[in-house]
Amino acid sequence: MDTEQFELETGHLDTAIQYHQRGEIEGAILLYQQFLRVHPRHADAWYLLSLAAYQAEQYSDAENAISEAISLNPTDASYHAHAGELLKSMGKLEEALANYRTAAGLAQTDADLYLNIGIIFDRLKRFSEAIHAYDRALRYRPNHPETHFNRGRALMQCGRERDAVSAFDAALACREDYAKAYHCRGLCLDALKRPEDALAAFDAALSVQGNLAESHFFRGTTLLQLGRLHEAVDAFETALKLAPDFAEAHFHRGSALQSLGRKSLGPFTKALAAYDAALAVRADYAEALHNRATTLQDLERLDEAIAGYTHAISVNPNYLATHSNRLLALHYRENSARGPILSAARQFGERFGHHSPRNARAKPHPKRRPLCIGYVSGDFRRHPVGHFLEPLLPNHDRKEVRVICFPTSTVYDSVSAELQSHADGWHSLVGLDDETAADCIRAQSIDILLDLSGHTADNRLSMFALKPAPVQASWLGYVGTTGLSAMDYVLADRFVAPEQDKDLFIEQLWRLPHSYMCIRPPEPAVPIRKRNANPRELTFGSFNNTIKLSPATIALWSHILRETPNTRLLLRYASLRHAEIRRQLLERFAAHGISAERLTLEGKASRTEMLETYNRVDIALDPTPYGGGITTAEALWMGVPVITLHGGAWPGRHSASILNTIGCPGLVAKNEEEYVALAISLATAPQRRRQYHETLRSTVEQSPLCDGLTFARDVETAFRGMWDLSAGIAR
Incomplete structure (x- = not known):
């Protein structure tokens, strides 16, 4: 050490540098410090x-x-440059950037400096400036794969996926085995709606x-998009073997398994376990909490599902x-809208209903003109809502209304094609955010905008909160208040929403004179076959x-079956494909x-086939508290009397509305005892x-239920009344 000290004191750094080069960092630091005490300006x-x-x-x-x-x-x-690297490691990004820029000013062709400047801009989320820095780096070093890669990622952040793909291609041209470049290329192709190409990139x-x-993982999400569900599950499971705590992989595995369950290709319980695994990793994973609740609903464990939704809402x-x-x-559970239902609707409105509307009021016109009506729905297809529209759209009077349909789902079938043929315009809202969708509707100069979904699938209620039309109403697809103050009206009738229910709606009730819905007789017409008059071979049924x-x-129907020995109950619905659902139902x-x-x-x-099955049913039983709508109408069309219990809320009054509209109020029971008595009485009355x-x-x-022309006039009268009222036109 005496020799080393002598060398340092005479100004030599050799020993300190040798320590440094050998990796003896602490010793090097000590020697540098000793040297600097002698030579502080070195x-x-x-x-x-x-x-x-x-x-x-x-x-x-x-x-x-x-x-x-x-x-x-x-x-x-x-x-x-070193100061920039040091300050970057310390998280002092602005100071690091200033040092790198100074270095680049002193060494203008140093590609590494511009690469690092780009990296800092990336971390500062100043992506356009990052791209410019990477371009400068590539000017001096055009074949550097990492720079092309970083440039591609910055382009992704700017939403320039096509340019990003080119950048990743350039990185791969420099380095063929660049796995991360293939991966990010796949992400861009997925964003560009090119799932097959994305899959090839991940592969x-x-x-x-x-x-x-x-x-x-992303290979799995792409397979999920392509509907290749079993392969998607395999991909997620491979990801989880590599990263057992990958919460998103657990979640998407659950989504794939849930989709398989809905296709009867696997048990829902596996999906439930996958969501539980995601939540074990991340307890506040709101999407997993939501999907777990939907799986419980798929399993018809409704009370657990409701509790699950409530918990998910508390988290997000x-x-x-x-x-x-x-x-x-x-x-499906409450027999009154006054308690939890109204409370939940108000909570929804308070959370999602406070947007500033651009169109606040209808503008009066000096001359009467056709109103432009917009229908928004995810159900312009083989669906109850689609079937309810079949008698309406072709019977609209074009002197009174113009009709524009705004589908919110990609499903398109023969019913969709027919409905589109009767519309004056058809503009998809699929994939559009609320503001863009609202602008699309405004561009069509809609006077009255109808929500036909309510809180069902593919609804756009948050878009309705933006008030894209002067008058807005909810109809057909839902059975209560939306909770939105931006929704002016709900179309109903006196049976489903009597006057005493008006305080259960945030909106105003507008009642149609007959039923709030109409059906067109199904085609082709399935013939009605004769039933066996023997009461001991009688079949009750429900296709709800x-x-x-x-x-x-279950309690009411079991009571009826106990009181009518040797009768049977025929239940038919898509969910009964599932062994889990059948087992639960039999146990209940x-x-x-x-x-x-x-x-x-x-x-x-x-x-x-469903209509034909009614020929095996003698009496249809309506469930409670949520009864049938089109199911009831179709049973009656097939000559099957439907016994219903008048409910405490709209869902339990569908059938009462239909039965009163066709002139059969005697099939509507006022209470449970009368419901059972009506069923037993009819079961023992073959004539x-x-x-x-x-x-x-x-x-x-022959009833108003099938009178599409009168129904259309009633609806148009309602539209004109809403418009005049909103515009302040005297009626």
Whole structure:
């Protein structure tokens, strides 16, 4: 050490540098410090000390040392470059940027300096400036794969996915085995709606580096888009083997398994377990909480689903779909809209309904003119809403209205094609954010905008909150208040929403004179076949969604079956394809003493097949508190009397509205005792049943329920009344 000390005192750095080069950093720091005590104005020694302190993660000492070096020699680009790197590591990005820029001014062709400037701009989220810096770097070093890659990522952040793909291609031209470039190329292609090409890119990334969990994950999400569900599950499982705590992979695996469940290709319980795994990693994962609740609803574990939605809302109150799904689920359980339903609707309105409308009022016109009506729905297809529109759109009077349809779903079938043929315009809102969708509607100069979804799938209620039309109303697709103050009206009738219910709606009620809905007789017309008059071979039936089979419904139907020995109950709905649903349903009836032998459970069928199945039913039983709509109408059309219990809210009054409209109020029970008595009475009255079977179709056909022309006039009168009232025109 005496020799080393002598060399330092005479100004030699050799020993300190040798320590540094050997990786003996602490010793090098000590020797640099000793040297600088003798030679405090030696800029290179301060620079070397800063490098050593930086390597030892002594950032404050490193910063002080490089500051000394720069103060002694401010024109050395390497000093400023090191200061930039150091300050970047310390998170002092603006100061780092200033040093890199100074270095670039001193060494203008140094590509690394511009690369680092670009990296800092990236971290500052100043992506356009980052792209400019990467362009400068590539001017001096055009074949540098990392610079092309970073440029591509900055272009992605600017939403320039096509340019980003070219940048990643350039990176791959420089380095063929650049797995991350393939991966990011796949992300861009996915954003460009090119899922097949995206899949090829993720496959290429994995062929280079098979342990990239994120590439397996995004490969899975792409397969999910392509509907290749089993392969998607495999991809997510591979990602999870590499990264067991990858919450998003657990979540999307759950989504794929849930989709398989809905196609009857796998049990919902596996999806539930996947969401639970995601939540074990991230307890506040709102999307997983929401999907877990929807899976419980798929399993028809409705009380658990409602509790799940409520918990998800407490975690993320801004997740609109959770609010809507909770509201819809509550209608299947609550016999009154006054409690949890109204509270949840108000909560929805308070959260999502306070936008500043651009169009606040209708403008009066000196001359009467046709009103421009906009219908917004995800159900312009084979769906109850689509079928309710079939008799309306072709009967609209074009002297009174112009009709523009705004679909919110990509599903397009023969019903869609027919409805479009009767519309004056058809403009998809799929993929548009609320502001853009609202502008699309404004561009059509809509006078009255109809929401036909409410809180059901593919709704655009948050767009309605922007008030894109002067008058807005909700109709057909939902059974209560939307909760939105921007929604002016709800179209109803006196049966589903009597005067005493007006305080249950945020909107004003506008009642149509007959039923609030109309049907067109199904085509082709399925013939009605004669039933067996023997009461001991009688079949009750219901083709309603099985989620409507509430505890009260099961109890009532079980009571009826116990009182009518040797009768059977035929249930048919798509969900009965699922073994889990069938098992649960059989257990629920068994708890009331009804054996499986008295139940016939059948699954999905075409509309024609469903209608034909009514020929095996003598009496249809309506569930409670959520009854049938088009299901009731179709049963009556097929000559099957429907017994309904008048409910405490709109969902339980669908059938009462229909039965009153066709002139059969005697099939509406006022209470549970009367419901059971009506069913038993009709089961033991073969002559009355025969009369119904022989006359119901003509009764329905000749009633306002099937009078599309009158219905259209009633609706147009309502539209004109709404418009005049909003415009302040005297009527």
